[in-house]
Amino acid sequence: MPKGNFRVGLGAVTFIYQYRIMIYMLEKVKQFVKESFEKCATGKSVEHFERTVYWVQQLKSDADEAILIAAYAHDIARAFRCTNSEQTFQTRELNDPEILEEHQKEGAKIMTDFLKKEEFEKDKIQRIANMILKHEVGGDEESDLIKDADSISYLEVNAPKHVRKLVAPLGKDKVERKIRWMFERISSEKAKQIAEPFYKNAIDILDSN
Numbered sequence: 001m002p003k004g005n006f007r008v009g010l011g012a013v014t015f016i017y018q019y020r021i022m023i024y025m026l027e028k029v030k031q032f033v034k035e036s037f038e039k040c041a042t043g044k045s046v047e048h049f050e051r052t053v054y055w056v057q058q059l060k061s062d063a064d065e066a067i068l069i070a071a072y073a074h075d076i077a078r079a080f081r082c083t084n085s086e087q088t089f090q091t092r093e094l095n096d097p098e099i100l101e102e103h104q105k106e107g108a109k110i111m112t113d114f115l116k117k118e119e120f121e122k123d124k125i126q127r128i129a130n131m132i133l134k135h136e137v138g139g140d141e142e143s144d145l146i147k148d149a150d151s152i153s154y155l156e157v158n159a160p161k162h163v164r165k166l167v168a169p170l171g172k173d174k175v176e177r178k179i180r181w182m183f184e185r186i187s188s189e190k191a192k193q194i195a196e197p198f199y200k201n202a203i204d205i206l207d208s209n
């Protein structure tokens, strides 16, 4: 076989191998997240995570497996807390900084432990941990991306549900502050443009509630 063809062939094999590992680990993470939330009495839906992955891919078409895993698993800590939102946030804001910090730290630890057990690549585990650790506040390119996609997905999927479920027990103002915060924390212009109609729709639902 000519040398050039051999190089192309090897490159293609390496690409297919890496692509298969990527799909394999992402599927394993999805399974882990789904099973973890199924055990949780307060929230079984994974729609928010599916849509976060979708919006990450719209914002960054070449997002690699580490980014997609972080996007799907960013809220994993909630599956291990199973707290009742109505009780937890009775005396605190829905975006209480202390609660968010704990939520980020716990999520990063849960996913680091899971991925280490799966013998995933070390540098990718570190990137995933960093993205989950900062997904509420951002601070670098990758965690800003997760934060922005999380905000779009929240405004699209969670905000209308929050309005219907939480306005009565927590009050309209508290729910509105959370929705506004989720929109205002978005870093990229493109993400803000995508999020805007979902944001306006959530505020409309809130106003007509």
Ligand SMILES: [Fe+2]
Residues within 6 Å of the ligand: 074, 075, 103, 135, 136
């Ligand atoms: Fe979160």
Ligand SMILES: [Fe+2]
Residues within 6 Å of the ligand: 048, 074, 075, 150, 154
């Ligand atoms: Fe989220």
